[in-house]
Amino acid sequence: MFNTLTEHLNKILNKISNTGRLTEQNIQNTLREVRTALLEADVSLEVIKNFIEKVKLQSIGKKFNKELTPGQELIKVVKQELINCMKNTNEHLNFSTIPPAIILMVGLQGMGKTTTTAKLGKYIQKNKKKKVLLVSLDIHRPAAIEQLKVLSEQIQVDFFSPLTIHNPLQIAQDALSYVKNKMYEVIIFDTAGRLHVNENMMKELNQIYNSISPIETLLTIDAMIGQDAHNIINQFSKNINITGIVITKIDGNARAGVALSIKEMTGKPIKFMGIGEKVDDIEAFNPEKIANRILG
Numbered sequence: 390m391f392n393t394l395t396e397h398l399n400k401i402l403n404k405i406s407n408t409g410r411l412t413e414q415n416i417q418n419t420l421r422e423v424r425t426a427l428l429e430a431d432v433s434l435e436v437i438k439n440f441i442e443k444v445k446l447q448s449i450g451k452k453f454n455k456e457l458t459p460g461q462e463l464i465k466v467v468k469q470e471l472i473n474c475m476k477n478t479n480e481h482l483n484f485s486t487i488p489p490a491i492i493l494m495v496g497l498q499g500m501g502k503t504t505t506t507a508k509l510g511k512y513i514q515k516n517k518k519k520k521v522l523l524v525s526l527d528i529h530r531p532a533a534i535e536q537l538k539v540l541s542e543q544i545q546v547d548f549f550s551p552l553t554i555h556n557p558l559q560i561a562q563d564a565l566s567y568v569k570n571k572m573y574e575v576i577i578f579d580t581a582g583r584l585h586v587n588e589n590m591m592k593e594l595n596q597i598y599n600s601i602s603p604i605e606t607l608l609t610i611d612a613m614i615g616q617d618a619h620n621i622i623n624q625f626s627k628n629i630n631i632t633g634i635v636i637t638k639i640d641g642n643a644r645a646g647v648a649l650s651i652k653e654m655t656g657k658p659i660k661f662m663g664i665g666e667k668v669d670d671i672e673a674f675n676p677e678k679i680a681n682r683i684l685g
């Protein structure tokens with residue numbers, strides 16, 4: 390699907406590369422096709438409308454650089470607008486608190502939350518040179534706690550072994566007691582997901598959120614989820630203050646359109662992207678990279 394979008398846009402934009410002249414008519418025809426391509430990539434209609442308007446405003450009547458063909462010039466405008474739409478002003482993790490900085494990981498089951506918890510732990514310990522502790526509060530999914538433990542050993546980041554596996558609030562409090570005087574700078578709490586947003590999950594998350602007061606609450610969203618992404622973000626946001634989004638599985642699909650929709654529809658910054666299954670496969674969100682991938 391990702392390749393289809395890229396190829397499709399390229400095909401459309403190449404069509405006008407050879408016309409020698411960019412007229413209002415061929416911008417409109419071309420942008421109509423761009424709209425269809427973005428729709429096929431699961432970008433929401435509202436976002437596409439705004440996006441197309443912005444590109445139109447900047448293209449029609451614009452004096453083009455002689456070194457570029459009109460088609461190349463239009464690609465430049467489309468690319469720049471894609472970057473503007475996805476750009477963050479606050480993409481960095483906020484550590485400005487008395488240590489330890491608490492990061493809460495939330496999201497639906499299967500989105501890559503536990504994997505991202507470990508990836509982020511390694512990323513922060515290695516790149517930010519901070520002492521990190523990982524804690525799993527997922528008492529619902531069989532073997533979730535063990536999954537994080539195994540990952541933590543693999544990445545050599547400390548893991549809190551829970552004293553009980555029945556009550557996430559108790560585990561959280563035990564972990565907070567455990568870190569006292571241990572010089573941890575960051576604690577990342579992984580939580581239980583569900584297949585769909587439901588009342589029990591939100592109630593539990595709410596209680597956890599209030600009891601640990603995280604400085605960052607990161608919602609993991611699978612890039613494959615498409616237009617549902619902003620509904621999910623809005624539902625979580627009604628209950629807890631989501632400070633950032635991590636989009637996972639950017640590596641294996643075409644739905645980079647999700648990044649475009651998320652920023653426009655929710656206003657939430659996308660802070661990281663998961664780019665593979667391995668523990669190092671995480672990067673700070675880079676709108677230019679995504680725009681390049683969309684346009685090919």
Ligand code: GDP
Pocket residue numbers: 496497498499500501502503504505582609637638639640641662663664665666670
């Ligand atoms: P959770 O239920 O949200 O905690 O999901 P998991 O962390 O267990 O991940 C579910 C699956 O997605 C696992 O097979 C992970 O290896 C895979 N996964 C997570 N992040 C990525 C990513 O960025 N790219 C790819 N290709 N797979 C990922």
